[in-house]
Amino acid sequence: MNNTEVVVIGSGIGGLSCGALLAHYGIDVTVVESHSIAGGAAHSFERNGYKFESGPSLYSGLSYTPSPNPLRQVLDAIGEDLPCVNYDTWGCYLPEGNFDTQVGADQFCDILQRLRGEKAVAEWRKLQEIMTPLGKSAIALPPAALRYDLGAILTMGKFAPALLQQAANVIKLTGPFSRIIDGVITDPFIRNWLDLLCFLLSGLPAEGTIAAEVAFMFADWYRPHVQLDYPIGGSGALVDALVRGLTKHGGKLVLNAHVEEILVENRRAVGVRLRNGQEIKASKAVVSNASVWDTLKLIPPGAVPKFYLQKQQATPECDSFMHLHLGIDAAALPKNLGIHYIVVNDWHQGVTAPQNVVLISIPSVLDPSLAPAGKHVIHVYTPGNEPFAIWQGIERNSPEYALLKQERGEVMWQALERIIPDIRSRCEVTLVGTPLTHSRFLRRHHGSYGPAIAAGQGLFPGATTPLSGLLCCGDSTFPGIGLPAVAASGMIAANTIAPVNQHLKLLNNICS
Template sequence: MLQTRQLRPQSSAKTSTNGYSFVSCRISTARQGGSRSSASNSLTTRASPSSLARSPICCKAASTVDTDVRLPNKLIGAARSHQTDVVIIGSGIGGLCCGALLAKYGVKVTVVESHSIPGGAAHTWERGGYHFESGPSLYSGMNARGKDANPLAHVLQAIGEPLKCVQYNTWNVLVPEGQFLTRIGNDNFLGVLSQIRGAGSPAMAEWRRLQEVMRPLAKAAVLLPPVAFRYDPGVLLSAIGRYLPALATGGTDAMKLTGPFSKVLDGVISDSFIRNWLDLLSFLLSGLPANGTIAAEVAFMFNEWYRPDCMLDFPIGGSQAMVQALIRGLEKRGGRLLLNSHVERILLDSNGRATGVALRGGGSIKARKAVVSNASVWDTVRLLPPDLPAAQAAVSTFNREAQETPNCPSFMHLHIGFDRTGLPDDLELHHIIVNDWSRGVDAEQNVVLISIPSVKDPSMAPAGKHCLHAYLPATEPYHLWKGLDRKSPEYAKLKEERSQVLWKGVEKIIPDIRSRAEMSFVGTPLTHERYLRRARGSYGPAFKAGEALFPGESSRIFYLFQYFHQLAEGHEGSPGVS
């Protein structure tokens, strides 16, 4: 067993107060694939003027700014009615990326958000000076440029909104074999293997062999952007056409990227700990083990994490800093963001084409060119009128495909604001706990992820305090919660029971956390369903690698596009569920 590190208990006791539900989720709407669509029109939202010029939406010069009267984002009722080029449903990272890029190229854009806080699954909320992150916390490549930058960094660079980040390279891991501090980089993991399996063990030789196998795959992965791994006819234009030189350079290695990562491991890795470790990394990347995770995601991660001098990035201000940067990019070019503006339905004309949205409480927004949905496929199809003759067949097919799309489980979350007195100054930002390898990394209540963002950015908590986010990553079954009244004693009891694994996980890091806690909040699948408008509180579609690829932008409805966070999915740090 590896040595474990115990933190000193705090002498003065404080009472922990169990709070109410709030929203928390993950940036990604879709996992490995998406809806099977056949509409011929395609919305392009990459940071390339030439590609945007080919889009049916884009028609203005990059320097053009919307000169219409700006709408405050707190308007209500019919006062929100106006006309624009494109209306985007949802202010998650995907929706804001789409809006900011379109605004950059002169398209008039309005983003509508049901919640009072922008950011979707990446929003931050504040209580008593504590800034709690509801979404991602592990990032890399945020300040890199070129092929080493992650796709979100490309967007931020394109709109001229760089982020200030703190760099670091360690995270804490607690697994059945013991506890260890791992560093990003190849040599460090060899040290971990030496401790667990012994110096000169076959496991170390297997890891070195895997590095050799992954090197050409990683090279091919960084040559192709994630939008090239789509499951629609447009892939022939975006990947084969635009990225033909990259495909030629990658050769047969590029073709391996769309299969499951487990096929890369077969014949190379037999050591059980390494297989379990790579299952865990795959799960953190995509929400699926290695046999369901597309090899391209892991190859990109290997290029990022297992190279000399690689670092992780934490944005000053946390995930909300990313959200605000995208909003600035949207609004400085005339784009609009309307909060508290829930879309009641997507408007279709007599020909079955999407023409705008109707808002709850009154008001509508007409779109001259397109409607883009940043919502899940299940929630998008529910916004369509089922009885319009011109679109009845398309809506029916869209609905059937949505219902056939497998969904993954939801989340449990625990947010704690606590006193840091007596805790070491070098407390880690990230902690990953696996209780039992034999159950599988995707088993419910088996893997706990913990982040303490105030370790890297003290401004996220009051002086002398820390804020903490612990969660079960896309493993919480919705059926346990279905039909419960959120104000009922039954709901409160289930919250208490199902959150204990999170408390116990945090206690492995900070044994006296319950007495230190000044406030705590528990989020459930019903929280996701309510605040993020996510069907069944789901993380998203659960297509396995080899069965489907990333979805394209088109839908069954003309001029209705689906923006599934492809600019963020796969490389936003540790994407997926971390």
């Protein structure tokens, strides 16, 4: 384990995607993970027979191929399947009322007709007309074609004809989504709804979310006959598939291996030093899947220019999470219980306001293997709207911490009680996660959801760094928060290291 070609720091979805693809390319790669479980923010864990997801709960584009979802493309490249259950409906508890909505082109128009009337329906259909060509443009250049060297001329060149046809729209996609809807959408409910979708995509409202992210979502969610996916086994099954792809091609995963420092020799990253003093040398590259802020902590003083450090340290950050993980008795619950619910308490506060949006996932309604017979597993969370400052300096296991957990967790209980009124009496397992939990177990700076780089006000830095031999992947390097974005980032880092001819072969296999 002391010598390899590439060391990847962190086994989040970005790091595993990078490592698995490198192994597929025949490159000797070692992924080192501080935690005892692989998967980063997507890892799963078990308590008393209940299988919990620490992060993702909404998946699409995974159950068919070829797919525009970069994560599906990674799985295709490494030859791993991911059996899924399909569904198309989730519940909404909004200030205007409670309703079920579906992916697909028309059902939301029925909701708008009931809530807002014909004018709102006409505005939504106009937006769909505008977004249809933008959606095609958003998938004209797959992230799988990107690499950060001159080889990109060849790999991106395969898609040049499609890009030229979409040139005018591609320019529109680089700005904030609010520019697309200004003058088109005047209905306040639709504006709020689009802000909510943008927040769930990027952690920012429409004015801060790059239009390409929303166009990609519209292309996927609002096409005819579309369905969403839930992997059998949850996010743990997804992590397992990537780990299999890594190890079957000769890659290595080392758990409980906390990186203290990136080794630098002659102004080049050449490996890592672990907390136990062990050094792992890398002859080709070091790839950090840690956040932008946490990666900086691993770089020795003087190894990168001061201006780079200052710029990266100043990257704005999204807030953190509160989590409620429950294992419950499901006796006499409604048979039509949904897998997902979105709760918005007050539009006037804005979707990014602390604890204003609460998400609920009950994946065992689709995948009973996640809970014992007659039980359900539930994940409730506030998605990137819990300020870290409230928790900073508080000692874990202190009475103050326990009291704050109870106080800040109440909004999640109240949201869930709108779905299951007697939920508190049904609980057999109750776990509460906080920003300090994120910071501790995921090694996340301030337990952050990721960078809050607003469209038009900054660019994601990509895979490269000023330190030769050091590349980065993960949510700090590619627009969008969530599985597709981090998988794309890992793919791009791996492709940058791989020979161009192998990269072209991969594109022919997964994008044809």
